Amino acid sequence: MATDVMSSKNPRHFAPSLVLCTYVSILILSAASYLPFSDVTDNLVLFRYDRWLAAASLLYFCCLLVFAFGNIKRFCLALPLVLLTVPNAINSLFPSILLGPVSDYSNAAFPFVTHVDIYFIFGLFNLARVRFIASSLNIDALILAMMFFFMAALIFIVFSAGDITRYVNNAFHIRYLAGIYLLHTIFSIVENRSAVLNGLIVALPIILLECVFTTVVNGYSFFGHFSSGAFANNVLGHFFAFASVLLIFTRNIEYESSLLSDIVIILTLMGLALTGVRGAYLSFSMCLVIVFSITHISRKVLSLLVPFVVFGLVMLAVLVLDLDYWAEFLTSVFYIIENGFVAENIRIDDTVTSMFTRVTLWIATIQIYLDNIWFGVGFAQWNLLKADYGVPYRVLLDPHNDYLFYLVSYGSVIGACFFWLVFIKPIAYLFRGSIGAKLNPYSCAILCFGFSGLTNACSSKHQIFAFVLVISFFAVFYQRQWSFRGVDRTLVRQGSG
Numbered sequence: 001m002a003t004d005v006m007s008s009k010n011p012r013h014f015a016p017s018l019v020l021c022t023y024v025s026i027l028i029l030s031a032a033s034y035l036p037f038s039d040v041t042d043n044l045v046l047f048r049y050d051r052w053l054a055a056a057s058l059l060y061f062c063c064l065l066v067f068a069f070g071n072i073k074r075f076c077l078a079l080p081l082v083l084l085t086v087p088n089a090i091n092s093l094f095p096s097i098l099l100g101p102v103s104d105y106s107n108a109a110f111p112f113v114t115h116v117d118i119y120f121i122f123g124l125f126n127l128a129r130v131r132f133i134a135s136s137l138n139i140d141a142l143i144l145a146m147m148f149f150f151m152a153a154l155i156f157i158v159f160s161a162g163d164i165t166r167y168v169n170n171a172f173h174i175r176y177l178a179g180i181y182l183l184h185t186i187f188s189i190v191e192n193r194s195a196v197l198n199g200l201i202v203a204l205p206i207i208l209l210e211c212v213f214t215t216v217v218n219g220y221s222f223f224g225h226f227s228s229g230a231f232a233n234n235v236l237g238h239f240f241a242f243a244s245v246l247l248i249f250t251r252n253i254e255y256e257s258s259l260l261s262d263i264v265i266i267l268t269l270m271g272l273a274l275t276g277v278r279g280a281y282l283s284f285s286m287c288l289v290i291v292f293s294i295t296h297i298s299r300k301v302l303s304l305l306v307p308f309v310v311f312g313l314v315m316l317a318v319l320v321l322d323l324d325y326w327a328e329f330l331t332s333v334f335y336i337i338e339n340g341f342v343a344e345n346i347r348i349d350d351t352v353t354s355m356f357t358r359v360t361l362w363i364a365t366i367q368i369y370l371d372n373i374w375f376g377v378g379f380a381q382w383n384l385l386k387a388d389y390g391v392p393y394r395v396l397l398d399p400h401n402d403y404l405f406y407l408v409s410y411g412s413v414i415g416a417c418f419f420w421l422v423f424i425k426p427i428a429y430l431f432r433g434s435i436g437a438k439l440n441p442y443s444c445a446i447l448c449f450g451f452s453g454l455t456n457a458c459s460s461k462h463q464i465f466a467f468v469l470v471i472s473f474f475a476v477f478y479q480r481q482w483s484f485r486g487v488d489r490t491l492v493r494q495g496s497g
Contacts, residue, residue, distance in 0.1 A: 242448050280452065
């Protein structure tokens with residue numbers, strides 16, 4: 001039975017209703033966009049994956065839907081399993097378009113609707129008959145502004161380019177934002193944070209088993225190339241770093257630890273080590289160092305230590321690194337900026353190949369963004385344009401930087417809003433108020449993901465983005481929860497006096 005009744009006269013219901021209408025409109029526009037454009041029709045993909053794999057994925061997904069039906073706690077428990085363990089093969093059941101040129105050596109397709117969208121919509125409809133809370137998020141106006149600005153971008157693209165398919169079909173960020181916002185504000189799934197974490201504890205062994213299978217089948221090395229079919233190698237490493245931090249800091253605070261949960265943490269850390277992703281190692285380590293510093297060192301002492309830390313890092317660079325080598329690297333970077341990427345004129349070896357790749361992608365992405373500064377181009381269009389901006393790699397790629405990814409995909413306004421919602425607002429809670437018991441464990445995980453975003457576009461994986469966004473919302477609610485408890489204690493003291 002519903003604990004509250006939705007009333008159209010209640011102003012708190014105004015924003016969710018508009019967001020829901022916008023969400024549905026985007027899905028309808030995405031589906032309809034396939035029809036009038038011959039350019040898209042030529043790149044239309046149906047059943048890209050093996051049909052038996054797609055059928056098995058659909059059966060698994062349906063089992064999760066049955067399990068989650070009619071109960072918020074079960075819905076939240078199944079959420080990580082849906083986001084992280086359902087194979088992408090299920091999405092081949094929907095019409096898709098290629099994300100890169102047909103001539104690229106490797107490619108992928110993305111549909112107008114995914115199993116994640118279906119799970120969110122399923123939750124909204126099946127839980128509506130069970131419970132309704134309508135809690136305020138204090139970001140309603142921001143979410144609405146992002147929705148309306150995105151619709152304005154679609155109108156602009158229709159009149160300027162005449163084809164919105166590649167822009168709207170891959171706009172899963174704005175769709176998932178709408179879905180997660182609605183689930184939070186209507187059903188307050190934040191009350192079931194422990195269920196989501198327990199779902200993650202169940203999901204991680206499944207992911208690790210899939211990684212073992214993928215690594216063996218493809219003949220990869222277990223150390224350095226430990227990979228997932230859905231997340232590849234780099235993103236997998238960064239996700240393991242994020243998940244490890246999340247489970248470590250929420251242990252016995254947000255969920256009750258057990259032998260099973262501790263084994264899962266150890267296995268996840270082993271998976272992180274096996275990926276060999278140096279950026280993930282750095283993200284994990286930097287997160288731990290910063291959290292330790294702000295919780296064990298006073299701000300006064302910390303401010304005094306900063307100059308010494310910076311001096312120590314500089315001295316370490318002088319003593320350990322080959323400065324002449326990296327000076328040549330910087331010279332090559334400027335060469336790329338001025339003349340484009342010509343491998344024959346740049347010193348490349350195994351140490352810096354990945355760095356050169358990133359620098360090339362970053363330079364091209366910045367140029368694409370500056371040419372489309374207001375609305376961006378969308379992820380699929382980025383892959384089509386990359387060759388025109390000097391990227392020599394004829395494979396499916398991403399900008400390898402989360403911050404540039406948001407800007408080039410959605411433009412300055414929506415990109416900045418995503419920065420605020422996903423990174424700035426959650427991480428800021430680490431540096432507010434007192435420490436100790438009030439340490440926000442979800443902010444710690446987002447801090448780790450924020451470091452990862454400097455060298456990889458982990459948000460380009462739609463499942464990773466959806467799960468991280470859920471945790472970002474948890475970080476904000478966790479802080480509000482402590483604020484409310486502080487007010488309650490103050491009122492009690494005042495009453496007793």
